[in-house]
Amino acid sequence: MDILQLLIYGIVLGGVIALGAIGVSLTFGILGFANFSHGDLMSTGAYIALIFFTTLAWPLWIALPIAMIATAALALAIDRSLYRWFRTRQPVILLISSFGVALILRSLVQMIWGPDTITYQTGIQMPYRVAGLRIRPDQITILLCTIFLVLAVHLFLQRTKMGKAMRAMADNPNLARLSGIDTERVVLWTWVLGGGLAGAAGVFLGLDTRLHPEMGWTLLLPIFAAAILSGIGKPYGAIVGGLVIGIVQEMSTLVIAAAYKPAIAFAILVVMLIVRPTGLFSGRSTV
Amino acid sequence: MSLLSMEKVTGGYGEADILHDVTLRVEAGEIVVIVGPNGAGKSTAMKAIFGLLKLRSGQIRFDGQDITNWKPDRVVRRGICFVPQTDNVFPTLTVQENLEMGAFVRNDDIRPAMERVFELFPPLREKRRQAAGTLSGGQRQMVAMGRALMLDPKLLLLDEPTAGLSPIFIDQIFQIVKQVNATGIGILMVEQNAKQALAIANRGYVMAQGANRHEGTGQELLADREVAEMFLGG
């Protein structure tokens, strides 16, 4: 297929990965653990949107925010009921717990919506053709929404007191506490932001492809790869990392079987871990 | 009544106690210096004030109130700010954002406080949009102190503010400490440059092995033969 065409698909996928990676990066930076349930949080968001978007046939601009809010609330509820109690213990316990949460979420999705593939809309969208390239209206929606969300996150992190406090805590949690920053509230906002973005990423992934209980879990590795590529704990880098992973994954189909797309993310990850584990935009310690 | 008093404080990070019956006080408007060999527990004593250890016994009072085992954010609100020995800035935040974080608990206009910090540390004004992690050691120390001053604390805790700095910067920092103190802020400072520190101090404590060893006015400690031999490099 045409390289430019793959580039477009790569950017769309990259945007979805980036939205996920921002959340992973924030939770890693602020809570100090790799959240293995992030992918399944995305799936849950995608399925929640299904209720409003498909079953109730509400427009996307209503269904999307509802799914984001619901996913954020879910992330927060998981934190309050589980992660909060593990925070004073080793961070690895959080990781193990999140691995369990991933399975809990996935099995819930499967119990409620069944194990089969679902699409948001019946019928086929006619792609626009520009200079020989095809792009579906859904993909344009995804791109525009992603750009909007990334800008909103940027403004939040740069301009608001809470956003700055989140960056501060990702930088140096001890000093944040010493400065009197209300770390519990920062944690709360981290889940709201990370969860909301995960919900959006899930909806976009569902729009771009299809819904499946494992859709998020399959994307977890590329998301981690994007977060590590950018230097884990750094939300900005995550955007670049997501785009790189997304584009490389799509381009890889030129040389290897499409089935191995996820392996590409892993290959990039391994190279990063060997060459520059602190990420392209280094800073945070890896030890 | 003292501004800060630590009475027979015993405790540590885990099972083993690091501090044994440590007692010290800071009167309003004083500069008090703690000196002592490496590993004496000086930093630990400061962390104890800031609620970062679980104390087994003893009491810490500040401004007429018992603050033993308070959480750090409560201690901050009460009027004590702390500049730790290491990792005392937010490296990827700009200088200005570092200062804003120092004022996190405030909801009023922080511009006057920031203005005062910039007057105290002129180099920071030019660098205010620069990431703190990219600054030189001396400037980073200024950011750290500036951050702590954003709340107009009654007491400032400084843990080795001159460690690793060149002599010019060391003099500057001591000047600034005196200036800050002149505005009425009490200062409790751990210092390796004991001679210089004791010279500007009202009183000093010598700690060793997690306990009080000597105390006296700055001049007394400087004059004490034993102290000089032990800790001041003869």
Added chain:
Amino acid sequence: MELAGLLTYGIFFLTLVGIYGLLALGLNVQWGYAGMLNIGVAAFFTVGAYTSAIITTAESSGHLGGFGLPFPVGLASAMALSGILALGVGLITLRLRSDYLAIASIGIAEIVRLTLKNEGWLTGGVRGMAGIPRPLAGLIPGYDATLYLLLVLAFVAAVYWANERAWRSPWGRVLRAIRENEAAARAMGKNSLLFRLQAFVLGAVVMGLAGALYAHFVRFISPEAFNPLFATFLIWVMLIAGGSGNNRGALLGAFVIWIVWSATEIFVTRLPEDLVTRAGALRVLLIGILLQVILLARPQGILPERPPRPERHE
């Protein structure tokens, strides 16, 4: 149920407990001893199973094979290949925080899973591999399953014994020290890192062994049996429930959790007809919740870790 039927089920049950016990013991060396987060147990289990299967099966058009080599060769190859895989992952992540190992290990598991599904010439793809020989078969007619159970238990005993020795050895002590303080240990230098790598590889070798024993037990393997749920998550729940750092705990955990897991199967098959298709998910949900409850209520497990008894001086 008839007594004979019960007995047959008991043997089947215990064999699987033995195999899972081995997996838990392997994970205990990695996580319990060395604090290394392996979220890709499935990878080593799978590699072990398929390696031994390929080595020992007869010619088949469905997958690579036809070597027909004896069982011990299959076992040894399985262990070796798992170990080599672990060596690779370990070398990449050795100097990094444990989170990175966790991420790299699911990466490896994912690649192994993709290969399994897509490389039909090698693994038979989704159709799987059949006709894997069971060793000792026909030695005492009618007692094949019993003999195999004894074989598995012998391996469990051997690994248990080796694990216990390792726990008491200076090697185990260094590993525990590293586990308690990763950062400090990393500063300690090459030797301690080497110890960690050894722990990771040895644990993976045991997982490879378990995989091979599993393949020769069920005699037909397909990707289904190696999904991250069965092959990674259950093992983690077993180890944490039993008590990580404690080998008896690992075995007890394998036993108890396998009972629980089997019981959920009985429970969900009683569900109304239209719910049965979703029953699998319900079982996972229950185990997932069980893990959280254990982590909250008894994080040290049923049998908590104990420091080794000080050696007696004669």
